[in-house]
Amino acid sequence: MSDSFDVNEVRAQFPALAQIHHEKSPVVFLDNPGGTQVHQSVIDATTDYYLHHNANEGGAFATSQRTDNILHEAHTAVADMLNAASPDEIVFGPNMTTLTLGISRALAREIGPGDEIVVTRMDHDANISPWLLVAEDRGATVRWADFGVEDYTLDMVRLKGLINEKTKIVAVGYASNATGTVHDVATIVNWAHEVGALAFVDAVQYAPHGPIDVQALDCDLLAISAYKFFGSHVGALYGKYDLLDRLQAYKLRPAPNEPPGKYETGTQNHEGIAGVLAAVNYLAGIGEKYGRDYAYLFPSFSDRRLRLKTGMTVLREYDHILSKAILDELETLPGVRIHGITNRGRLKERVPTVSFTWEGHHPRDVAAYLGEQGIFVWDGNYYALAVTERLGLESQGGMVRIGAVHYNTVEEIQRLGDALRAMA
Numbered sequence: 001m002s003d004s005f006d007v008n009e010v011r012a013q014f015p016a017l018a019q020i021h022h023e024k025s026p027v028v029f030l031d032n033p034g035g036t037q038v039h040q041s042v043i044d045a046t047t048d049y050y051l052h053h054n055a056n057e058g059g060a061f062a063t064s065q066r067t068d069n070i071l072h073e074a075h076t077a078v079a080d081m082l083n084a085a086s087p088d089e090i091v092f093g094p095n096m097t098t099l100t101l102g103i104s105r106a107l108a109r110e111i112g113p114g115d116e117i118v119v120t121r122m123d124h125d126a127n128i129s130p131w132l133l134v135a136e137d138r139g140a141t142v143r144w145a146d147f148g149v150e151d152y153t154l155d156m157v158r159l160k161g162l163i164n165e166k167t168k169i170v171a172v173g174y175a176s177n178a179t180g181t182v183h184d185v186a187t188i189v190n191w192a193h194e195v196g197a198l199a200f201v202d203a204v205q206y207a208p209h210g211p212i213d214v215q216a217l218d219c220d221l222l223a224i225s226a227y228k229f230f231g232s233h234v235g236a237l238y239g240k241y242d243l244l245d246r247l248q249a250y251k252l253r254p255a256p257n258e259p260p261g262k263y264e265t266g267t268q269n270h271e272g273i274a275g276v277l278a279a280v281n282y283l284a285g286i287g288e289k290y291g292r293d294y295a296y297l298f299p300s301f302s303d304r305r306l307r308l309k310t311g312m313t314v315l316r317e318y319d320h321i322l323s324k325a326i327l328d329e330l331e332t333l334p335g336v337r338i339h340g341i342t343n344r345g346r347l348k349e350r351v352p353t354v355s356f357t358w359e360g361h362h363p364r365d366v367a368a369y370l371g372e373q374g375i376f377v378w379d380g381n382y383y384a385l386a387v388t389e390r391l392g393l394e395s396q397g398g399m400v401r402i403g404a405v406h407y408n409t410v411e412e413i414q415r416l417g418d419a420l421r422a423m424a
């Protein structure tokens with residue numbers, strides 16, 4: 001763990017964290033897997049865009065040219081964050097779901113009867129339903145990869161067995177938004193490529209928690225959402241350039257024929273994309289400030305790409321402290337069942353997103369009770385429908401989810417524990 005990481009210094013840069021609930025206690029935001037609070041620089045960049053740069057792109061005048069610059073800089077920043085080979089491999093859109101549905105339409109043109117698509121029961125539905133729809137439209141078959149209901153990891157042996165010459169797409173999440181499990185994505189991508197299939201990675205939950213390297217993973221497509229990593233409500237899709245170039249996009253005739261423009265349908269959320277640029281620079285700033293000790297881990301990186309790698313490594317290390325604190329608190333409560341990895345020696349295999357059920361307590365009642373105390377958490381299936389169905393919890397209100405990020409403190413998690421003990 002980086003000795004210098006100063007959570008209070010970080011918290012002071014997130015104005016929303018100063019909210020006081022019912023004029024009594026500070027709000028504890030543990031709803032982060034559903035969306036994080038934004039950094040001050042994101043607010044400033046969005047306001048600045050409206051004040052000084054607001055225009056459509058591609059015009060012959062100053063505000064339009066400045067808009068073009070901001071959009072280009074934002075593509076470059078996300079390419080740096082994901083270690084993409086080029087800014088042209090980054091497509092912006094309203095959110096991950098819409099981008100995935102869009103690219104799945106383009107991919108569907110290359111899929112037909114007899115082809116197979118592999119999805120997992122651990123995924124958010126945004127990385128399942130688009131592929132179910134492709135299969136339905138094109139007469140293809142869906143193969144479901146399962147997870148162990150005791151250890152909450154993907155059954156890798158059976159997953160490998162599902163991938164064969166007929167497989168065209170393997171869709172997998174990087175980290176589960178329900179169990180918090182981080183999957184061995186590189187191995188799965190490799191298995192997909194061995195049979196000539198494409199690998200699509202949903203990295204939405206992992207993005208706020210650790211460094212992502214699309215070239216090292218060698219994935220064909222990877223999606224993230226900036227509102228999960230302290231930025232705006234904007235999604236981004238990485239795709240290998242040759243693939244994005246080859247696929248026929250669902251687009252309007254005057255729109256660009258090259259990536260990324262051919263996938264960026266209509267007018268984009270420019271002010272939001274200005275905020276994404278600020279969010280990426282904020283994460284690089286974490287590396288600059290607290291991550292220097294980790295530079296030796298990334299010898300082939302420099303400049304912002306290096307700062308992003310070291311910054312995300314700082315956050316990943318701090319995550320383990322948060323994961324342990326959440327597990328410690330929940331385990332004091334009789335009747336609580338944690339649906340995820342609890343072994344303290346395996347914290348690297350999870351993010352601090354912890355779902356639980358509690359005997360005698362409906363998940364909605366727990367979330368409402370905590371909400372009254374100013375502790376904000378999610379309940380239900382949070383669109384990880386396949387997970388709650390697999391665990392037999394869908395008809396019982398799903399689970400309560402505690403999701404921490406780097407601006408949360410161990411003290412906040414202790415306050416959560418105190419509130420739950422009081423409720424018990």
Ligand SMILES: Cc1ncc(COP(=O)(O)O)c(C=O)c1O
Binds near residue numbers: 177202
């Ligand atoms: C793992 C995962 N994938 C996809 C999504 C959907 O993202 P978006 O809201 O950007 O469509 C979410 C949102 O919760 C998620 O957690």
